[in-house]
Amino acid sequence: MSIGKVTIYEVAQHAGVAISTVSRVLNNSPEVSHATRQKVVASIEVLGFRPHRMAKMLAQQNSQTISVATPSFTALFYNEMLKGVKDTIRENGFDLLLTDLSSQNPHETLTRFFQRGSVDALLLALPGLDEKLLYEVRLLNAPVVLIGTRSDEFDSFYWDDAAGAEMAVQHLVEQGHTRIGMLAPHEWSEDAAPRADGYRRALLNAGLPFDPLLIQEGITIKHAGHSEEAGYEAIQALIKNAPDVTAIFAASDVLAIGALAALREMGKQVPEDMAVMGYDDLKISRFLGLSSINQKMFQVGLEAATQVIRRINDPKLPSIQRKIEPELQIRMTTRRK
Amino acid sequence: MSIGKVTIYEVAQHAGVAISTVSRVLNNSPEVSHATRQKVVASIEVLGFRPHRMAKMLAQQNSQTISVATPSFTALFYNEMLKGVKDTIRENGFDLLLTDLSSQNPHETLTRFFQRGSVDALLLALPGLDEKLLYEVRLLNAPVVLIGTRSDEFDSFYWDDAAGAEMAVQHLVEQGHTRIGMLAPHEWSEDAAPRADGYRRALLNAGLPFDPLLIQEGITIKHAGHSEEAGYEAIQALIKNAPDVTAIFAASDVLAIGALAALREMGKQVPEDMAVMGYDDLKISRFLGLSSINQKMFQVGLEAATQVIRRINDPKLPSIQRKIEPELQIRMTTRRK
């Protein structure tokens, strides 16, 4: 079931040359006469020959492919990152092999993925890599760039969720709000804890009391707790348990979108009373009129991909650690209390 | 720069067996004694051996990889389709090689992509494939499934844009609207014409006059004219040229999102009178409270991937043509005129 069937041998025979000559033509070697090249090119054309990628890779010992492994490439968050990755990778003539770690056991998937020759390098965007996984990664003995996990050993791009959350909540505090709710993903989501910490820190800094009723989780657990449904659920619980909230910090943009829908159904004015923490450069938050914490994921993808290519070319490079600073993307004027 | 370095030879030597035996263990061949298997497995573990994918592919003559080529895999539209594709592909043990045809010349990219052995099959989601490209595809002599282009020769999944648009506009007509605007992508977008046709048809059916001023395009051309920015621009032009519109049909969900933002800025009540045409199962339209024509792209991705796998297993299968019917996803109660 392979694609095509004509090999370099047929071409050589048809052109009346040796396969090595065909190979030279294929690789634009200068040491081939014009006349011969013409013949070979013609034969390639006539026979409709296409080189066999696997054979080439095997012979050359490189795949010209970079793999990107993420928990999901369709989630807004990773999607934005992938845009940056894609552009860079493509520009440099590499292919992109996507592996998504969501559905299955990450260990197993990574193992399947950790095979010699599959890829020249790995871009691993899995927050909270544990030591076991890091061990597997080390085994690769290959160019690896980590996104979302800090490591001195590997190139890594990471960010401070707590700081981002703190900044978002602080923004609301500055607007005069004192009863600020938080919409959180399911508690066992990787990113739930640091964001809640940031929320608490901002209240503390402002001298506001912490009320556990003000943090509400969604029930829906898909996408690691970050779904419109979860936001929809969480805000209903929040308003029920703490009807006096005047502002809301959503731990992610999708949670906020779900919350918007619920608020509209309740006839509440939105988005004046809501700030969103989103790790994105998506226009959606902006176009919905939500304040948003921008973690510049597009930029992260771009830089990480650049670094991985740099590392392919020079594996001895000292590893870099780059922290991504959160940024308040839009300062909405929210209602003062 | 290959990943790992231990080969099957080292493993064989370490375990004191022949490489064929190692290979058998690797492939779970039943014809290997328990004792030998134990030894080999131990050696593999100790040496940290990983099979070389390219070598395996070359020997087996299949890549276990399916390629998906789309104009963009990060756009909402294709992204949704990819979710379906991804799930199916993964379930069947294939890898996903993504190729995005957006930036470059599709011809060139496809050519680069059309190499024997790279992939077992191709999922080509490029609307409006021309004869030249179809010729290239034919050359592949490989399992190919087309999405967005109808062809008797290949498996194809396609839909009727005009019918979808007509359905959306008809919905608004039924709510009693007579001045219905349309937000369109840039005129040279592949999908601009059929959707405008559907719009006109719905008006005609309802005996309403067609006013060219009611169709407005965005200026921004990125994403083939489908961006939040374009929607933002288009609705401003629309309201300026036809201030009496009472309902709006947006040719895509992103256009609608942009329009919403503009309407909010103008202090207009939204989105009671807005219908969207979306090729998605995304919750965004729903959560924004927009009526939406759903083209079930997730389902398309799922079915197309299933078909491509079926075809890999049986290349002689007669080709199927499947038309995707649009569906009104949400019937909002809109203001009656």
Add this chain to the structure above:
DNA sequence: TTGTAAGCGTTATCAA
């Protein structure tokens, strides 16, 4: 049950 050896389709190193 295990080993030997011939592919798989290229590239790359020698000679010629």
Add this chain to the structure above:
DNA sequence: TTGATAACGCTTACAA
């Protein structure tokens, strides 16, 4: 400037 031929790392008859 060309042509043989040995890798590349694995699978798979065929022998033992």
